[in-house]
Structure formats: C-alpha cells, structure tokens
Amino acid sequence: xxxxxxxxxxxxxxxxxxxxxxxxxxxxxxxxxxxxxxxxxxxxxxxxxxxxxxxxxxxxxxxxxxxxxxxxxxxxxxxxxxxxxxxxxxxxxxxxxxxxxxxxxxxxxxxxxxxxxxxxxxxxxxxxxxxxxxxxxxxxxxxxxxxxxxxxxxxxxxxxxxxxxxxxxxxxxxxxxxxxxxxxxxxxxxxxxxxxxxxxxxxxxxxxxxxxxxxxxxxxxxxxxxxxxxxxxxxxxxxxxxxxxxxxxxxxxxxxxxxxxxxxxxxxxxxxxxxxxxxxxxxxxxxxxxxxxxxxxxx
Amino acid sequence: xxxxxxxxxxxxxxxxxxxxxxxxxxxxxxxxxxxxxxxxxxxxxxxxxxxxxxxxxxxxxxxxxxxxxxxxxxxxxxxxxxxxxxxxxxxxxxxxxxxxxxxxxxxxxxxxxxxxxxxxxxxxxxxxxxxxxxxxxxxxxxxxxxxxxxxxxxxxxxxxxxxxxxxxxxxxxxxxxxxxxxxxxxxxxxxxxxxxxxxxxxxxxxxxxxxxxxxxxxxxxxxxxxxxxxxxxxxxxxxxxxxxxxxxxxxxxxxxxxxxxxxxxxxxxxxxxxxxxxxxxxxxxxxxxxxxxxxxxxxxxxxxx
Numbered sequence: 131x132x133x134x135x136x137x138x139x140x141x142x143x144x145x146x147x148x149x150x151x152x153x154x155x156x157x158x159x160x161x162x163x164x165x166x167x168x169x170x171x172x173x174x175x176x177x178x179x180x181x182x183x184x185x186x187x188x189x190x191x192x193x194x195x196x197x198x199x200x201x202x203x204x205x206x207x208x209x210x211x212x213x214x215x216x217x218x219x220x221x222x223x224x225x226x227x228x229x230x231x232x233x234x235x236x237x238x239x240x241x242x243x244x245x246x247x248x249x250x251x252x253x254x255x256x257x258x259x260x261x262x263x264x265x266x267x268x269x270x271x272x273x274x275x276x277x278x279x280x281x282x283x284x285x286x287x288x289x290x291x292x293x294x295x296x297x298x299x300x301x302x303x304x305x306x307x308x309x310x311x312x313x314x315x316x317x318x319x320x321x322x323x324x325x326x327x328x329x330x331x332x333x334x335x336x337x338x339x340x341x342x343x344x345x346x347x348x349x350x351x352x353x354x355x356x357x358x359x360x361x362x363x364x365x366x367x368x369x370x371x372x373x374x375x376x377x378x379x380x381x382x383x384x385x386x387x388x389x390x391x392x393x394x395x396x397x398x399x400x401x402x403x404x405x406x407x408x409x410x411x412x413x414x415x416x417x418x419x420x421x422x423x424x425x426x427x428x429x
Numbered sequence: 430x431x432x433x434x435x436x437x438x439x440x441x442x443x444x445x446x447x448x449x450x451x452x453x454x455x456x457x458x459x460x461x462x463x464x465x466x467x468x469x470x471x472x473x474x475x476x477x478x479x480x481x482x483x484x485x486x487x488x489x490x491x492x493x494x495x496x497x498x499x500x501x502x503x504x505x506x507x508x509x510x511x512x513x514x515x516x517x518x519x520x521x522x523x524x525x526x527x528x529x530x531x532x533x534x535x536x537x538x539x540x541x542x543x544x545x546x547x548x549x550x551x552x553x554x555x556x557x558x559x560x561x562x563x564x565x566x567x568x569x570x571x572x573x574x575x576x577x578x579x580x581x582x583x584x585x586x587x588x589x590x591x592x593x594x595x596x597x598x599x600x601x602x603x604x605x606x607x608x609x610x611x612x613x614x615x616x617x618x619x620x621x622x623x624x625x626x627x628x629x630x631x632x633x634x635x636x637x638x639x640x641x642x643x644x645x646x647x648x649x650x651x652x653x654x655x656x657x658x659x660x661x662x663x664x665x666x667x668x669x670x671x672x673x674x675x676x677x678x679x680x681x682x683x684x685x686x687x688x689x690x691x692x693x694x695x696x697x698x699x700x701x702x703x704x705x706x707x708x709x710x711x712x713x714x715x716x717x718x719x720x721x722x723x724x725x726x727x728x729x730x731x732x733x734x
Contacts (some may be wrong), residue, residue: 139495166454193470202722205699208585265440265443265444265447268440269444269451271713272444272445272668272710272713272714273448273451273663273706273710274671274709274713275451275672275673276672276675276676276704276708277672277675277687277690277702277705277706277709278452278455278508278706280675280690280691280694281455281456281690281694281702281706282455282456284694284695285465285697337731357568357569361571361572364571364573364574365571365573365676368573369675369676369679369691370695371694371695375467377556381571381573383569384574384577388577391580391581392578392581392585392723395581398577399578400575402574402725403573403577405571405574406569406570406574407569407572409568409569409571410565410566410569413568413569414565415566418440426503
C-alpha cells in the first residue's frame with residue numbers, strides 16, 4: 131500500500147517532456163540573457179514615442195555636438211548629447227531600433243519563406259527537383275551579396291522597402307541548405323511512411339508531418355539570418371546605399387559620425403554598441419534554442 | 430576520381446554561366462543604364478544618343494551574348510567613367526584585394542585553428558568557454574564598426590599603424606584583422622567538433638595504445654583528419670571575404686576591387702560593376718571547386734557519392 135503510494139507520487143512528479151523543455155529553456159544562460167535584451171530592445175522600439183525625450187528629426191543648429199553625460203561639454207536636456215545637426219542622440223538611438231528590427235524581421239520572414247519552400251521541396255522530392263534547387267542554391271551562394279545589394283539599391287534608389295526586398299531575396303540560402311538536409315532526414319521516418327500509407331496528400335504531409343519536425347532548425351536559422359540582415363542593413367546604410375537620411379538607422383548614424391570620430395568618438399561608439407548588443411542578443415537566443423531543443427547534439 | 434572531377438567541373442561551368450546571366454540581367458532590369466550614364470540633367474535626346482552609342486537599344490539577349498563573348502576573351506567593354514577598357518582598370522586593382530583576402534584568411538586560420546584544437550582538448554574548461562565567448566562576441570560585431578574602432582584605438586590613440594592606403598605591409602594589418610575575424614567563429618567551431626570526433630575514434634586510441642607521444646598523435650593522426658572539412662570551409666570563407674571586402678576597402682581606402690566596385694556603383698559605371706560581380710563570383714566558384722576536388726582526393730568516399 132505504502133509502496134504503491136510512493137510509486138504513484140513518483141509518477142506524478144515525473145516531469146513531462148514539455149516541462150523539461152521549459153526547465154532547460156529557463157536554465158540556459160544564453161536564452162535568458164538573449165531573450166531579456168531582445169525583449170528590452172523590442173519594447174524600446176514599440177514605446178519609442180513615449181521613451182524618446184525629443185523628436186529624433188528636430189534639428190537645432192544652436193545646440194550642435196553637445197557631448198554625452200560623461201563628457202565635459204554636456205547638457206542636462208540631452209542625456210547622450212546631440213549630433214552635428216543638433217538632433218538629440220538618445221532619441222535617434224531609440225528610434226533607430228525600429229529600423230533595425232523592422233528590416234531584420236521582414237527580410238528574415240521573406241527569405242525564410244523562399245528558403246523553406248525551396249529546401250523542403252528539394253529535400254522531400256529529391257531526384258531532379260533536388261538537383262535543380264541545389265543548382266539554384268549554388269548559384270545564389272556564388273553571388274557576392276553585399277556587392278549585388280549595393281548595386282541594386284543604387285540603381286533602384288535606397289529606401290526601407292527596397293532594402294527589405296533586396297535583403298529578403300538574397301538571404302534565403304542558409305534556410306534552403308539547412309531545411310533541405312533536415313527534410314531529407316525527416317522524410318525517411320516511419321510517421322511519414324504512415325501518412326503516405328494512410329493516403330494523405332503531399333501538401334498535407336509537407337505541412338503537418340515534415341514542417342513541425344524541421345521547425346527547430348528553422349527557428350535557429352531564422353534568428354541567425356535576422357542578425358545577418360540587421361548587420362547587412364547597417365553596412366549598406368553605412369556605405370550610403372541603404373536606408374537614406376534623415377532616418378535614424380544605426381549604420382547611417384555611424385557613417386554620419388565618421389567625419390567627427392577623431393574628436394568625438396562617442397558619435398560612432400554608441401550606435402555601433404547598440405547594433406552589437408542587438409545582434410549579440412539575437413545570436414545568443416538562436417544558439418540557445420539550438421542547445422535547448424536538441425540536447426543530444428551538444429558536445 | 431577523373432569521372433568525379435569532370436562532373437564537378439561541368440557543374441562549376443554551368444553555375445558560372447548561370448551567374449553571369451543572372452548578374453547581367455539583375456543590373457539591367459533594376460534601373461535604366463542609359464539614364465544613369467547620361468546624368469540627371471540629360472534630355473531625352475541625350476539619353477537616346479547614349480543608348481545608340483553603347484548599343485543599349487538592342488534586345489537584352491543580344492546585349493548579353495555580346496558581353497559574355499567579350500568576357501570569355503577577357504574583354505569587359507569600356508568603363509563609362511574612365512573611358513578605358515574595364516580589364517585594364519580591374520588589373521590595377523585586383524592585387525590589393527587578393528592580398529587582403531589571403532591575409533584575412535591567414536589571420537582567421539592562425540587564430541581559430543589553435544583555439545579550436547585547444548577547446549577540443551580541454552572541453553568544458555575555461556579554455557573551451559573562452560573560445561566559445563570569442564566566437565559568440567565576434568559574430569555579433571559589425572565589421573565596419575570594428576574597423577573604425579581599431580582605427581581610433583591603434584591608428585589614432587596608440588599611433589601604431591597607418592589608417593589609410595596600401596603602400597606597406599603595415600597598411601594591411603588592420604584591414605586583414607577586420608576582414609578575417611568574421612570567419613573565425615565558424616572555422617573555430619568546425620575545428621573543435623572535428624577534433625572532438627576524431628579524438629574519440631578507434632585509430633586515435635590505437636595510436637595512443639602503441640605508445641606514440643601525444644604530439645605525434647595530435648598532429649600526425651588527429652589534426653590531419655579533423656582538418657579536412659576545415660579546408661573546404663576556408664575556401665568558402667575566402668570567397669565570402671573577397672566579396673565582402675568592399676566595406677573594409679572603403680573604410681581603409683585600400684584601392685582594391687571592392688573599393689573600385691563601390692566607387693563605380695556610386696558613379697553608375699555599370700560595365701565595371703558587372704565585371705567585378707562576375708569576377709568575384711568566379712573566384713568563389715573556382716575556390717569551392719578546388720576545395721571539393723581536394724576533399725575527394727583526400728577522402729575517396731566522396732568520389733563515389
């Protein structure tokens with residue numbers, strides 16, 4: 131009787147796979163740090179109008195180049211100083227998070243859809259379809275991304291939408307490569323054979339059997355590519371062929387501060403640090419998701 | 430081996446042709462080249478004249494055929510800006526980019542392979558964690574910002590290194606580090622996993638049981654096998670570096686292909702841009718081809734698959 135009760139309790143206390151996953155997630159430093167920082171930056175972007183002390187576009191030439199609070203030439207009205215056109219630097223930094231997140235997320239979504247469709251199709255059907263798609267992936271990999279993006283943006287004209295479309299149509303390669311091999315593995319599983327035997331249609335097998343089983347890898351690639359897109363946007367804007375002024379893109383802010391970097395280095399250190407932290411947070415989250423969802427792959 | 434090599438070579442050729450079509454069309458359909466050359470104040474008659482002059486009024490396929498046939502003979506047409514053949518403009522710029530790419534890869538390998546090996550030999554120690562931290566932080570650093578920070582620190586504050594130009598080897602130190610560090614995380618991780626796999630394999634246990642010294646086991650048996658995938662990754666990374674050199678070359682005013690490409694893009698010199706895109710793509714194609722062939726030579730299992 132007593133033994134039975136103990137056995138029952140043990141059974142009740144045995145955590146479910148879902149609980150184990152949650153436990154691993156919250157116990158993982160990378161995931162907690164990455165998610166917290168990313169969440170803070172997302173909040174900052176959403177609440178930008180409330181948080182920003184000034185209008186990020188308002189120029190005041192009488193208040194140019196005020197230093198940040200640790201600087202000798204600082205002002206209480208501008209915590210992080212002003213830029214060469216007298217715009218409040220903190221407000222521009224806060225609004226800049228919107229641009230990085232919008233471009234990173236949209237480009238990732240677009241390339242994710244293209245890449246997943248190609249990768250899953252190639253992995254599931256194999257044969258000639260796989261050969262054609264692999265060829266397409268190889269072709270894309272041979273193109274120098276930054277150069278092609280710069281050239282197309284220069285010809286079409288830089289804007290937020292153009293940058294999103296250009297990056298979205300260039301960054302799908304890793305999605306396709308990873309999902310192709312993940313699908314090749316999932317395709318040979320018994321549950322896929324069972325679904326085929328049960329007479330499920332191909333789209334149904336792809337969406338309800340294959341997709342859920344490659345989702346982990348999809349999420350990991352999605353975070354890495356979002357970080358990649360954010361870095362590329364910053365580089366394009368830095369070279370003057372991305373988001374156009376007066377938008378407060380962090381890459382553009384570094385470019386604008388470059389002229390003054392020898393005397394007022396904070397003009398470039400701060401937007402660069404902001405970029406670094408955002409990308410680091412996303413990467414930590416992505417690496418963490420990989421560790422947490424596939425503990426058997428850790429070494 | 431020969432059959433594999435021929436097959437792989439054919440694939441490379443096909444990819445090169447496809448990429449040349451793609452890059453040509455991409456640059457032609459995303460904007461009107463004639464308007465770009467004629468300038469903003471040009472009248473429609475001027476634009477028409479430019480079209481006539483450069484043969485831009487012909488069908489796209491004819492223009493592509495013309496361009497591709499020329500490219501095969503090493504003739505990429507005339508630069509709209511320099512008024513000289515594109516080939517001679519590129520010839521004066523290509524060496525800097527190749528040196529930069531080689532130094533960048535060299536830096537990446539010198540940093541990442543020892544770190545990867547050490548991390549694998551002492552897994553889950555502070556060394557392993559240090560290597561992991563370096564790779565995580567490195568992957569989040571914006572290249573252009575890292576380059577500017579190095580300029581401020583080593584160029585302006587410490588005055589150790591020159592910040593622009595390409596006249597001495599010192600000019601290549603910061604650009605190579607800025608270009609190469611981005612590849613280190615990937616190479617380091619691959620070296621680490623490769624070494625971990627190899628170190629737990631039977632032939633390493635046999636080598637140890639024979640009483641071989643640790644150094645011999647490590648370098649003659651383990652590293653040689655673990656390094657095979659690193660070779661192909663390095664080729665891919667070198668290709669990416671050559672393509673990504675545009676940012677670094679612009680910051681350090683190194684007059685290589687990337688800098689030339691950026692300048693040509695800003696002054697709408699499409700002929701030069703097209704040639705550089707194709708040349709960089711071909712670099713990548715040749716590098717991956719060589720890596721695959723080397724891999725097939727080192728590991729006979731690949732040839733059969």
